[in-house]
Amino acid sequence: MQISFVLVEPQLGVNIGAVARAMSNFGLTDLRIVNPRDGWPNPDAKQMSAHGLHLIEGAAIHQDLHSAIADLDFIIATSARRRDMQKGCITPKDLTKTIETTSIQKLGILFGRESSGLSNEEVSHAHCLLHIPTSDENKALNLAQASCIVAYELMQVEVPNHEKNQEFARAAKAEIEFLLDKIYKEVKDTDNVDTDRNQRMIKGMRDLLLKAEATSSEIKILHGLLNAISRK
């Protein structure tokens, strides 16, 4: 299993560096950064990363979340609060069970901006939420702390070596988005309802596909159905 940390619009270089350091401390190597506020490369990030410098130098910079997670087949969004969403919410202690019971090839952990975390739209692309329990008196963990605890817990996980079985393999995020784009275009071309409603329907479809942990085969079936309907 490959594990990626995905920082969504991080603000301070020192925090990006601290994430790289913690990843390196606990044996993780794949760092992806979406649209860092202060540009890239960032000297503060390099300086703070200590022996994790190779992660900073090898970090993949993306313009948007979609391209950063396109190849992943399981996505976990960290969240400082339990949100009112139809998503499961796990704690770092549950990571072992989740990983051991869910055949994952490429896992991504999303971390939001220091100021405001992840938006609900961003979270909607995840299979589940991860919440680190804290004292009620002081719930604010910074990016360095949260990434350190998650990396530390992931180091404890015995990753099962699942043989990739094409038939049952969860679809990559990009396969799901490609299908949703196609559905969206079909709907837009053929009806005259307002765009907001179309987007809500697409979001609902995304939720369903993620919750179902849809396989590549199932996505192909949906394509087939869509083609059949649109030729009608």
Add this chain to the structure above:
Amino acid sequence: MQISFVLVEPQLGVNIGAVARAMSNFGLTDLRIVNPRDGWPNPDAKQMSAHGLHLIEGAAIHQDLHSAIADLDFIIATSARRRDMQKGCITPKDLTKTIETTSIQKLGILFGRESSGLSNEEVSHAHCLLHIPTSDENKALNLAQASCIVAYELMQVEVPNHEKNQEFARAAKAEIEFLLDKIYKEVKDTDNVDTDRNQRMIKGMRDLLLKAEATSSEIKILHGLLNAISRK
């Protein structure tokens, strides 16, 4: 059970502040600092502590380790390496078991200097070592990371509410040191061997008392024996 974090000669205010923040995030309140390098109070510590400011303002400053741990009955020394010592070594995951199976009233976790950790002499005052497993490629956790992980793990512990039973209660560190001082003075007054050897014997005696988790009653018995012998 009361839990104290004891920072031994910390160097940077920002790190002291980060420890206070992490303690506060995970519901800990008792911070003790031995001889902070840059003096006290330290504005950097205040600034970095965020919502943990009350811990910085309430931190107990000690001139030496002995006074910082005098009232504790179980002491755990964090260590970046497994040392060649006759001490048990646990991981953060073992904290739950250690605490649940060891009737502890006042637990102290020692953290060493950023540059060089704890000396062997300082570690010798602990009942056991705590080592956070890391990647072999990058073992260096900083004080902010180590304290965050330990505080996080301690938050998971269900602390059993042991009734304090005087007869079986582990002696406080100060009771052990008071006895050792008395033995040392007796030995010095009555023989003519060199001081190094005397100190090694005292250290061996300390190791024994900590390993035995000697009770207050047992310390009293040793006082009685010592008195009887020295009156001889």
